Structures are given as structure tokens and as C-alpha cells.
Amino acid sequence: MTVSDMAGPESEESHKERVDRELGELLQGLRVAATGVQVLFAFLLTLPFSTGFGKVDQAGRWLFYVAMLSAAVASICFITPATQHRILFRSSLKELMLHRANELAVVGGIALAISMTCSTGLVVEAFLGVLPAALLAGGVAGLSGWLWFIQPLLSKHRGTRER
Numbered sequence: 001m002t003v004s005d006m007a008g009p010e011s012e013e014s015h016k017e018r019v020d021r022e023l024g025e026l027l028q029g030l031r032v033a034a035t036g037v038q039v040l041f042a043f044l045l046t047l048p049f050s051t052g053f054g055k056v057d058q059a060g061r062w063l064f065y066v067a068m069l070s071a072a073v074a075s076i077c078f079i080t081p082a083t084q085h086r087i088l089f090r091s092s093l094k095e096l097m098l099h100r101a102n103e104l105a106v107v108g109g110i111a112l113a114i115s116m117t118c119s120t121g122l123v124v125e126a127f128l129g130v131l132p133a134a135l136l137a138g139g140v141a142g143l144s145g146w147l148w149f150i151q152p153l154l155s156k157h158r159g160t161r162e163r
Helices: 008-012 015-049 051-055 058-087 094-128 130-162
Strands: none
Touching: 015 051, 015 058, 015 094, 058 094, 094 130
16 A cells, blocks of 8 residues: 555645645644743743852853754744744745745754753753763754654655655
8 A cells, every 4th residue: 555545535635725734734733843842942041040050060051052042943943934824824825835834844853852952961961970961962862863854754765765
């Protein structure tokens, strides 16, 4: 059974209906991601004001800066498609919005993976030291890289070869 065999009623949809559906699905996924990154970003914004932050070493401060900046970039990337959708509402640019939103979702995912990796490294370093922090942050980077990017790209490549 091929992917097109499983398409069901969606194979009957027009190009406009497909673009509308794909944009709606993408915006819904971005809403979920945006909520998560905003919680992380809020945590990072409050961290310098906590009493123990002054004890963070130079490496920890760099982890914090990279985590905060990448969380900001991820937030911007995940929020942009909804904002652009409102501005371009009822224009003939829906397909452009879909492609742009897809690219922003990938960039936002990369930024979120970086922020989560650095945040994990920062917190673990404060409690357990550099080696456990590097190992656990590397695990977060590896897992997010594999599940969010490498595995789907391999699947896409294999699917293209099978057609």
C-alpha cells in the first residue's frame, strides 16, 4: 500500500482546499510549539533575577545567553506565521504563507533544540558539574536532532526513492 492509497478523501480535494488544510494543520502545530517555547523563554527571562544566578560561572552564562537568544528566535519563528496569516488574510498569498510558515517552523525547531540543549546544560552543570551537563545536553541535542530532523529527512529520502 502506498501513501497515495492511504490518502482517502483528501485525494479528492482541490488545490485550494489542500493548501487551506495544510496551512491550518501547520498553524495548529505551531500553536503547540509556541506554547512550549514561551514557557521556556519565560523561565530563562526570570533566571538572572534568581538569587543563585550570581554563582553561575562564565561557561554557564554563555549557555544562558545562547539558550535565551535561541528561545527568542524560536518564539519569533513560531509566532510569525499566525501574525502573517492575520495580515495577509483573504489575499491570494495563502500558498506563499504555507511555504514560508513551513520554513519558519523548521528554523524555529532548530532554535528550540538549541535552547533546550543549552538550558539543560546550564541546569545540570549547576547541580552535577561539567561532565554530566555535557553528557545530558548532548543527549538532548542528539534526541531532538534525530527525532525532529534526521529521521523525517531519512523517511522523506526513502519515500522519494520508492516512488
